[in-house]
Amino acid sequence: MSSQTARTGAPAAPHNAGVSSGSNPWLIAVLVALASFMEVLDTTIANVALPYIAGGVGVSEDEASWVVTTYLVANAISLTASGFLARRLGRKAFFVGCLALFTISSVLSGLAWNLQSLLLFRIMQGLGGGGMVPVSQSILADAFPPEKRGQGFALFGVAVVVAPVVGPTLGGWLSDNWSWHWCFLINGPVGLFAMAMIAAILREPATEKRRQLQQKGRFDLIGFVLAATFLGALELMLDRGLEDDWFSSSFIIIVATICAVAFMLMIPWEISRPNPMIDLRMIATRQFGTSLLVMLGAGAIMFSTTQFLPQLVQQNFGYTATWAGLVLSPGGVVTMVMMFIVGPLSGKVQPKYLIMAGALITALSMYDLTNVYGDLGFWFFSRSRILLGVGLPLIFLPILAAAYDGIPPDKTDQASALINVARNTGGSIGVSLASNVLAHREQFHQGRLAEHTIPSSVPYKDTLQQVTDYFAAHGSSLAEAHQQAIAWIGQQLQAQAAFLAYMDVFWVLTLISLAAVPLALSLRKVKLGGAAPMAH
Structure with a gap:
C-alpha cells in the first residue's frame, strides 16, 4: 500500500495498483465481511455446544473445552505471521489460501470421529482464520477511495462485532434442534461461495506484488517462534488456568514458565532486528501503545459478556441455549445500526472523545447488570446488551483512527495484526478474569x-x-x-x-470500562477525514 497521509493512519491504495482495481468495492466489502464473519463466529459458536460435543465424542465437558482453547491458540499464532505472509505471497493469494484452509478444516471438524481428530482440525481452522481478518482490512483499504473508506469499514465492522453475539445464538439453536456437527459444517457452503467469488473479483497486479517483494526483508523466523510461543502459551494459560487450579497444577506452571521465557527472549531479539516480526518500538509509542491497551479492555468486555450473560440466564433463570443466545440479539441489532452512525461520525469527531463516550456507556451497561436478582425478565438483560451495543462501536471504530495515526504505510499490516492480537488476547484475559472472580466470590x-x-x-x-x-x-x-x-x-x-458473585463480575467489568476513559484522554488528536482499517 502507498500512503495517504501519515497523520490519518489509514493506508491507501496506490493509483491503479490496488488489490481490487476495477471491481465493485461494495461487493468486495460484503464478501470480505462474510468471510471474516465466519472466522469470528467460530470463536464463540462452540461455547454453548460443548456439552453436546462432549457427549458426541465420549469425553468429559472439561476435555471438550479444548475445542475452544486450541482454536484460540492457533489463531494467536497465525496472527503474528499474517502481515509478512500477505506481503510475500500477495494479499489475494494469502487471503484465498487462508479461507480455503478455514473452510476445509471447518467441514473436517464437523466430520471428526473423536476428540483428537476434532482438535487437529480446530488447530487448522484457527491457523486459517487468524490470517484472514488482518488482511481483510488491507483489502478494504485498497477497495475504497479515501472519502468512502469509513462506510466500507462500517459494513465490515458490523460483521466482526456482531459475529461473537450471533455465535452463541446460532450454536445453541443448531445444537438444540440439529446437531453440534452443524456448528462447523455450516461454514462449508458459505466458505466455498465466498472463496469462489473473492478469487473471481479481486485483482492484484503483478507490479504491486513485485513492489511488495522488493521492499520487504527476510522472514524473522526466531522472532516468529518467540512471539508465537509467548502468545500461544499465554492463551493456553488463561483458558485452562481456572479448570486446572492455576499454579497448583504442574501443567500451568510449565506453560507459564514457557510464556515468561519466550517473552523475555523476544524483547531483546525483536529490538535488535531491522525487520522484526513484532515492532516493539511501535508498541512502546504513546499513541499506538495506548490504543492497544484500550483494545485489550474492549475485547475483555465483549467476549466476557458474550460468554457470561448467556451462562447467567441458563444456569439461574432456566433459559434454553437458544433463548440465552436471543438475549444478546437486540444488542446485535443496535450494534449494526451504530456502526453506520459511528463510521461517518469518526470522520468529524476526534477519536479520543468518541472512545471516552463509548467507555462511559459501556460502563453504564455493566453497572446496570450489577443489580441482578432472581425476578428479572428477558428485557432487563436485553436492555443492558442494547446499551453495550451503543458503547462498543464508539470504541472499536475510533480506536483504529487513533492507533494508525503516524504509522508508516509499510507498517500497517503489522499494526493491523497487533490490533487483532490485542482484541483476541483481551478477550481471553477478560473471560479468565471473570471466571476466576465468579468462582472465588461465589465461594x-x-x-x-x-x-x-x-x-x-x-x-x-x-x-x-x-x-x-x-x-x-x-x-x-x-x-x-x-x-x-x-x-x-x-x-x-x-x-x-451466585447472584452476588455475578454482581462482583460486572463490577470488575465496570471498572475495566471506566479505565478506558483516562487512556482515551491521553491520546493525541488526529487529522480527520480518513478512516483506519477496522480491527476484528
Missing part, C-alpha cells in the same frame, strides 16, 4: 451466607417453619416436608451466592 458469598443459616438463628427457624408448612400443605408428610424445606433453603442460599 466467599456462600460462606458468608451460611454463617447466618444456622439452627439457632431466629430468621432461619422462622423460614424453615414457613417452608415446611408449605410443603406439608401440598401433600408431603411432616418429615418429608422438613427435609424438602432444608433442601429448598440450601438451593436459595446457592442461588443468592
